[in-house]
Amino acid sequence: MFIKIPLHISGLWYPIITNNPLTTGSIGAGINIALYLTAKLRNTEKCGILLNNEEVLKDHSRAICGKLGVNLSVDEKSPISLGYGFGLSAACLLGLSLSSLLVKNITIEKATWPAHVAEVIYNTGYGDVIAEFYGGLEIRVKPGPPGIGVVEHIYPGRKVDLIVSVLPGREDTPSMLKRIGKETYDLARKLIDELLEKPSVEEFFVKAHVFTSKIFSYDNIDKLLSPYRSKIIGYFRKKQALVLWVENEWLDEIYSYLNKYFLSFKTWIDMYGVRFENTS
Amino acid sequence: MFIKIPLHISGLWYPIITNNPLTTGSIGAGINIALYLTAKLRNTEKCGILLNNEEVLKDHSRAICGKLGVNLSVDEKSPISLGYGFGLSAACLLGLSLSSLLVKNITIEKATWPAHVAEVIYNTGYGDVIAEFYGGLEIRVKPGPPGIGVVEHIYPGRKVDLIVSVLPGREDTPSMLKRIGKETYDLARKLIDELLEKPSVEEFFVKAHVFTSKIFSYDNIDKLLSPYRSKIIGYFRKKQALVLWVENEWLDEIYSYLNKYFLSFKTWIDMYGVRFENTS
Incomplete structure (x- = not known):
């Protein structure tokens, strides 16, 4: 089993900062593209993300493993690297966070929360987690992760090349x-x-x-x-x-x-x- | 272009009634199955739903066309008929309501609202619209249509026959x-x-x-x-x-x-x- 997460490019955004990372996030709009990060569970005894064979986002990962109360390491592949504006950090963290579903009984939405919280705490993204989770050409109307934040979608109507x-x-x-x-x-x-x-x-x-x-x-x-x-x-x-x-x-x-x-x-x-x- | 809508069987529910049909709905849980109603726009001059060649849900349809301010008639096919517990009325109404995206600029989520409102007004369903919209094995944690109500999902983990x-x-x-x-x-x-x-x-x-x-x-x-x-x-x-x-x-x-x-x-x-x- 592997998890497939679309990459996301935000086109409009403004941050909403509260004293709770779960209600913090961004209002905005962006596009999810048919280029994917894939994540596969590697190990349930150590914590970490191997992106294209390189360990990344160590602090984020530790925060996520801590929140989930499990140690998970995932093997991830992406056609684009971290730091270029494609929402890669959120995709990486979602890959780790959602892998917890293989070992824990929580809802799919709640399994995304640690990824959103880590993004907010380390200031690496405010809306990519919810955007990538729901896909499409999205308008983020309420900040937060899936189950708390709200997105609406634009109907494309025709093939968008x-x-x-x-x-x-x-x-x-x-x-x-x-x-x-x-x-x-x-x-x-x-x-x-x-x-x-x-x-x-x-x-x-x-x-x-x-x-x-x-x-x-x-x-x-x-x-x-x-x-x-x-x-x-x-x-x-x-x-x-x-x-x-x-x-x-x-x-x-x-x-x-x-x-x-x-x-x-x-x-x-x-x-x-x-x-x-x-x-x- | 056609719209594909999964059928939904609710397993747990209780109604939440407010003075606004958009915040009225049900809390509950149910399963969306890989049996689909398909809807295809037929005509933009009259209003109605033809389900398996029979006109159905006339009052509901008029309410939806009225809300949307357009006349739409759709041709729908379903392997199961109305009234047996498969959330068919919601699927029929979603087919009509979402067809408005072909002629109107609204978000996909808001295009579902008239279907939810019609279900509530005519007492035919309280949670099927949001359940079918998001699919999966869902827990409805906040009542209302997509964009207002909230669903979380159970991760099946294995093939569920x-x-x-x-x-x-x-x-x-x-x-x-x-x-x-x-x-x-x-x-x-x-x-x-x-x-x-x-x-x-x-x-x-x-x-x-x-x-x-x-x-x-x-x-x-x-x-x-x-x-x-x-x-x-x-x-x-x-x-x-x-x-x-x-x-x-x-x-x-x-x-x-x-x-x-x-x-x-x-x-x-x-x-x-x-x-x-x-x-x-």
């Missing part, structure tokens, strides 16, 4: 969050309210671009995309994650072009979130 | 609900709390049997099942819906036996709830 690229450079989440001021979050709040009023893929891409352009530079990206600008329906970046929604006929060509510069993937919207799959 | 049968006889939901007294609902409340403490498939079947035996007779069923009793891990009925969890090696034999008496199906737990599928 995506290309995601990993841009060069790196910035960790705590320092990125520090750069965002009150004004920018006020803008996010307004855009999220508008998106809830008129939820569509088009509106999501427009608003995610408007918001993220206050935080990240688009100069080089705009230059690079200019030959294909009219074939790209929408695009935005979060940290090093670039998401493009392109015309189907141009998917292969734009993908080849981008893949010359950056690690890139052709993908689409994951509609189902976390699932448990049998290896047999 | 089910046989469902449609028992003879018929009782509509409003008159069934009338037969349930305060004592029985107090029992439900206790059993649901215990299930949340120790959520497992085994516990769900035991508790669903205990609760439903206060409402429905098991005499004939027990007699009929006696030759296979040791091969049946758990079973319960809701109205005319009988659900059996059986040992895998005995699945075919017990199915053949039951199918001689009642319309029966071999099935399993649906883990994904409502989905939108392309016909192409």
Whole structure:
């Protein structure tokens, strides 16, 4: 049995901080893509996460094992590494946290709580756990993990052809969050309210671009995309994650072009979130 | 494009009635099975539901079309008919209500609200809409439709081989609900709390049997099942819906036996709830 968790790129967000990590989180919107982290239980005697054969998120893992009262170590694989804006830390932690279902009787939702709490405590993410759990193109309307927070979903209506690229450079989440001021979050709040009023893929891409352009530079990206600008329906970046929604006929060509510069993937919207799959 | 909605059999429930149908609903637990109602948009000029070529739930439909401010008629197919305890009315109404996504910009969750409201107003179901939307073996911890109510899920851990049968006889939901007294609902409340403490498939079947035996007779069923009793891990009925969890090696034999008496199906737990599928 392995657990499959979609990667998530947030396009709009503002944090809600309370004195309880379970009611702390983010309001926002983002897209789950059909690129997955997979997690497999390795060992029930030590605690840890091996991501692509490297031990990661040690403090987070210890916090999760402590909360669950079990020692679990998981073997995880992901096509994209930690720290680029694809919600990898949440996916890694969900892989560990949900593996507890193999040894403990709790609901699937409650098994995600330690992952959310660890993300909040270590400041690595506020909405990725609930977003990835439910999948889809989601609007987070109430902060917290599954069972406490609330997400609604945008119905895509048609096939949404995506290309995601990993841009060069790196910035960790705590320092990125520090750069965002009150004004920018006020803008996010307004855009999220508008998106809830008129939820569509088009509106999501427009608003995610408007918001993220206050935080990240688009100069080089705009230059690079200019030959294909009219074939790209929408695009935005979060940290090093670039998401493009392109015309189907141009998917292969734009993908080849981008893949010359950056690690890139052709993908689409994951509609189902976390699932448990049998290896047999 | 068509919409696929799992059928749902509630095993534990008690109603929460408020002065708002959106916060009215049931606390409880039930199982979504891999038998589906499918819905396809037929017409955007008249309002109605054609279930297996017969017009059904006319008042409900008018209420939903009114709430949505659109006229929609849908063509629906289901292997089981209305009124037997498989949450068919909710599935029918979800099919109509979710079809509005083809013509309206609202979130997927909000598109389910008119279906839940119609169920509550006409007293045909209190928890089936949210249960079917999220799928799985669910515990409803807060009443209401998706986005308002809250469900948690039991992790099955292994393949759960089910046989469902449609028992003879018929009782509509409003008159069934009338037969349930305060004592029985107090029992439900206790059993649901215990299930949340120790959520497992085994516990769900035991508790669903205990609760439903206060409402429905098991005499004939027990007699009929006696030759296979040791091969049946758990079973319960809701109205005319009988659900059996059986040992895998005995699945075919017990199915053949039951199918001689009642319309029966071999099935399993649906883990994904409502989905939108392309016909192409």
